[in-house]
Amino acid sequence: MPRLGNRRTMIVLAGLIVAANGFFPALWILFTSFKTEAELMRVPITIWPAAPTFENYVRVFVDQPILRFLFNSVAVAVLSTLLCVSVSSLAAYALVRLRVPGAGVILSILLAIAMFPLISLMTPLFQVMRDLGLLNTWWALVFPHAVLSMPVCILVLISFFQDIPRDLENAAMIDGCTRLGALWHVVIPLTAPGVFTAAILAFVNSWDEFLLALTLSPRVASRTLPVGITLYQGEFSFPWPIISAALVVAIVPICIVIALFQERVVSGLTSGGMKG
Amino acid sequence: MSTIKHRLTPLERSERRLGFAMLAPAFLLLAAVVVYPIADLIRASFTFLHLAQPWMGNPFVGFDNYAKALGDERFLEAVWHTVLYVIVTVPGAVVVGLGLALLANKPFTIKWPVRLGLLLPWALPLVFSGLIFRWFFEYNQGIANAILRGLGFAPLNWLTDPTLAFLTICLAIIWKASSFVALVLLAGLQTIPKSYYEAAEVDGASAWQQFREITLPMLRPAIFVALIFRTITAIQTFDIPYAMTNGGPGNATETLAMYIHKTTVDFLDIGYGSALAVLMFIVSAVITSGYLRYTRRDPGRH
Numbered sequence: 001m002p003r004l005g006n007r008r009t010m011i012v013l014a015g016l017i018v019a020a021n022g023f024f025p026a027l028w029i030l031f032t033s034f035k036t037e038a039e040l041m042r043v044p045i046t047i048w049p050a051a052p053t054f055e056n057y058v059r060v061f062v063d064q065p066i067l068r069f070l071f072n073s074v075a076v077a078v079l080s081t082l083l084c085v086s087v088s089s090l091a092a093y094a095l096v097r098l099r100v101p102g103a104g105v106i107l108s109i110l111l112a113i114a115m116f117p118l119i120s121l122m123t124p125l126f127q128v129m130r131d132l133g134l135l136n137t138w139w140a141l142v143f144p145h146a147v148l149s150m151p152v153c154i155l156v157l158i159s160f161f162q163d164i165p166r167d168l169e170n171a172a173m174i175d176g177c178t179r180l181g182a183l184w185h186v187v188i189p190l191t192a193p194g195v196f197t198a199a200i201l202a203f204v205n206s207w208d209e210f211l212l213a214l215t216l217s218p219r220v221a222s223r224t225l226p227v228g229i230t231l232y233q234g235e236f237s238f239p240w241p242i243i244s245a246a247l248v249v250a251i252v253p254i255c256i257v258i259a260l261f262q263e264r265v266v267s268g269l270t271s272g273g274m275k276g
Numbered sequence: 277m278s279t280i281k282h283r284l285t286p287l288e289r290s291e292r293r294l295g296f297a298m299l300a301p302a303f304l305l306l307a308a309v310v311v312y313p314i315a316d317l318i319r320a321s322f323t324f325l326h327l328a329q330p331w332m333g334n335p336f337v338g339f340d341n342y343a344k345a346l347g348d349e350r351f352l353e354a355v356w357h358t359v360l361y362v363i364v365t366v367p368g369a370v371v372v373g374l375g376l377a378l379l380a381n382k383p384f385t386i387k388w389p390v391r392l393g394l395l396l397p398w399a400l401p402l403v404f405s406g407l408i409f410r411w412f413f414e415y416n417q418g419i420a421n422a423i424l425r426g427l428g429f430a431p432l433n434w435l436t437d438p439t440l441a442f443l444t445i446c447l448a449i450i451w452k453a454s455s456f457v458a459l460v461l462l463a464g465l466q467t468i469p470k471s472y473y474e475a476a477e478v479d480g481a482s483a484w485q486q487f488r489e490i491t492l493p494m495l496r497p498a499i500f501v502a503l504i505f506r507t508i509t510a511i512q513t514f515d516i517p518y519a520m521t522n523g524g525p526g527n528a529t530e531t532l533a534m535y536i537h538k539t540t541v542d543f544l545d546i547g548y549g550s551a552l553a554v555l556m557f558i559v560s561a562v563i564t565s566g567y568l569r570y571t572r573r574d575p576g577r578h
Contacts, residue, residue: 014379015390021376022393022455025408026400028419032411045422083305091302098295099288106299113306116314117560119512119533120553123540124313124320147309150302179294208401210515211533215541226401230519240411247404258399262391269398269456270463 026251033057033244040240056245066246068221069228073250076138076213076224077206080145084153084202085195087146092157093183097169107154114150122215129216140216141224145209149202152268156201159271160194161187197268200261207254225250320550327544334547341551350527351552354535361446361531362510368450369506370499373457378491380458381465394462397455406519409448410435413520435521438528445517445529452516453509457502464498465491511560532556 032040033056034049060066091110095103118125129140168190169182177185188195210226217223223231229246232239258265284292321341325334345351380390397405413420413434421431434444468490476486514533517523523530523538530538536556540549 011382011384014382015384015386018376018380018458019389019393021451022396023389025405025412025451026396028412029408040417044426045417045419087301087305090298094295094298098291098298099284100292100295100299110299110302110306112565113310115508116310117508117512117557118310119514120536120557120560121310121313121317122537123546123549123553124316125309126540127316127320127546128313143305143309147305150306154302179291204399208399210401210403210518211537215537226403230403230407240414240417243407244411247407251400251404254399255396258395259388259392262388262395265395265399266391266459266463269459 026255029244029247029251032241033248035241037239037241056241057249059242060245060249063242064228064232064246065220066225066228066249069223069225070249070253072138072217072222072228073207073224073226074253076141076145077203079138079142080149080206081199081202083142084146084149085199088150088153088157088198089188089195092154092161093187095154096158096161097166097187098179107158110154111151114147114154118144118148119211122212125212126215136217136219136222138217138222141206141209141213144212144216145206146202148209148212149198149205152201152205153198156198156268156271157191157194160191160197164190193264194268196261197264200257200265201268203257204254204265317550317553320547321554322551323547325545325547325550327546337547341548342555344548345551345555350530351532351535353527354530354532357442357528357530358511358513358532360442361449361513362507364446365449365453365510365513366503366506368446369453369457370502372450372454373502374461374495374499376454376458377461377465380462394455394458397452398459400452402452402515403519405448405452406516409444409451409516410520413444436525438525441521441525441529445520448516448520449510449513453506457506460502460505461495461498464495468494508560511556 031047031049034052034054035046036051036053036055039046039050094100095107100106125144126135129135134140164187169186172182172186173179208226209224210230213224213227214230218227220228229243229250232243232246322336322338323334324332324337324340326332376394380394384390412418415421415431415433415436418434420434424431432440435441472490472494473486476490481489512533513531514537517529517531518534521529523534527535532552533556536549536552539545539552543549
C-alpha cells in the first residue's frame, strides 16, 4: 500500500466532513436569521448576509411569546429531569446493590414498560390529564417526559453504580451510616458524573420532545419551544427569517449544554446504548 | 453469590425491604403514566367515543374499530408509509452513521469540532431538523433549488411531489438519526484493539480486507444496538414529516403516528384512534421484545 505524505491531510479532511455535516444546517439557520425577507427573495441566493440585521430577533421577542415558550421549556425540562433522575437513581441502586430477588427480571419489566411507545398513549394520556385538570400545565409534560428518559437514565446509572466498590459503602455503614446515608454520602458523590450524565440526557430529551407537548399542552401560553416555533403562523407564508431567529434562540441553550459537557454526553449515550 | 438457599439474615431482610421501597417510586410513576393509560387505551379501543358526538355516549362496540381499521384505506396507506420509512431510514442511517463513525475515528489533534459535529444533530429537536430541511427544500428560496438553478437545471417540487417529498423527508431523518448511530458505532470502534490492525498490516491485508475481516465483525454488537434503536424510533416517525409536509401532499407522506394524532386530536375520534394506537403498539412490542431478549441480564452480576 503506498504511504503518501498526505496522511495528515486525509485526517483533517475526515474531520472536516464530520464537522460540516453536523454544523452546516445550524450555521445556515444562523446566517438566515440575520437576513431580511427581501434578501431571501433574491434570486442567486446569498450565503453570507449582505446587510446583517437584528430585526428578526427583535420581532421574535416582540411579536411572539418566545420568552414564555423558553420559560415553559426550561421549567418542564428541569422538573422532569429532577423527577427522572431521582426516581431512576433509587431504582438503579436497589437493582445493583440491595438483595432484591429477581433484579434482572425487574429491570426487564421496568424497561419494557418505560419503553412503551408513549406516542400510542397520547389518547389516554390526553384523557387522564384532562380528568386531572392538568392539560396545558407543565405537569402534563413533566410526568411523561420523566418516563421517556427513564430507560436511558436507569441504564447509565446502573453502569456507574456497578463500578463503585461495595467495600466503600460497607465501611461507611460500619462507621454508623444507614443504607440511605451510605447512598447519599458515599455512592452519590462518587457517581456524581453518572448522575450528571443521566441528568443531561433527560434534560435534552425533554427539551426536544414534540408530540406529547403538542398533544397535552397546545395552548399558546403553555407551549414549549418546539411546539411554539413549529406552530408559528406568519401573516402570509411561513416567515423564514423570523423562524430562523427563533430557532437560533431555541438551539443556543442546548448547544451550550452539549458543548460544555460533550464528553459526559458521549459516554452516557454510548453506555446507555452499549451496556443496555 | 452462592446459589445455595439460606435463611436471610435480618440485615438482608431489611435490605430487601429497602430495595423494594426504592423501586416503588419508579413503578408508581410508570403505573400512572404508562400502565393505567394502556388499560384505558385498550378499553376505549372497544368502544365508540367521539368527542364531537357526545350525545352518542361511550357504548361498547366490540371489534368494530379494528374491523374499520382494516378497511380504512388511509390507515393502510399510513402503515405502508411507516414501513417504507423504516425500510429506507434504518439501513440509511446505519450506513451513513457507520461512515461518519469511521471518519470520526481518526487520531485528530483537535477533537471537539468532530465530537460536536456528531452531537449537534443528535441534540437538535426532531421538529427543528424538519423545519430546517423544509427550509432547504423550499421551492423558491431553498438552497437545494438554488444549487439546481446554478447548475442550469430546472428547480424541483421537493415537498409537493409525493415521491420527492417522501425521499426528502427520508434524507432529513437519515441526517438527524445517523449522528446517534455514529456515536454508538464510534464507541464500538474504540474498543477494537489496535494490535489487530497492526497484525493485519504485517500480513499485508488491504484497508478493505481489514474493514471486512476486523472492523465489521467486531462492530456487530454495536451495529445491532443501533439498528434496534433506530427501528423503534422509525416506527414512531412523526416530528420530521409533520414539520416538513404535515403528511402532504394529500396524505402521501403521512405516518401511522401522524394519522393516530389526527384521528384523536383533530377528528376527536377517541375510540377509533385508540384501536389504531393498539395496532401500532403491537408492531412496536414485537420489535422491543426482540431488543429486550438481547439486553436482559442480571444487573447484580458484574
